[in-house]
Amino acid sequence: MSASRVPDYLDHMLEAAVQACAYVEGVSKEEFLQDKRTQQAVILNLILIGEEATKLLKDKKHLPTSIRRCLGAA
16 A cells, blocks of 8 residues: 555545434434434445555554554554
8 A cells, every 4th residue: 555545545434434424413313223224324334434444554654653553563
């Protein structure tokens, strides 16, 4: 992974988080639990966040030193 891709991955993660939050804005817990479409939309965005995070973690040299230490890769 090139360092130039890091901002793209972070942007994708942020966009997915914003979308997931938008899907549940103004929705009660009970409504959310009854609405399978909204649940699936939120889950898919959480999966996307995880996939992008995995891409970031594959090449640890682009991560800040403090994070690399936590991952045991410093």
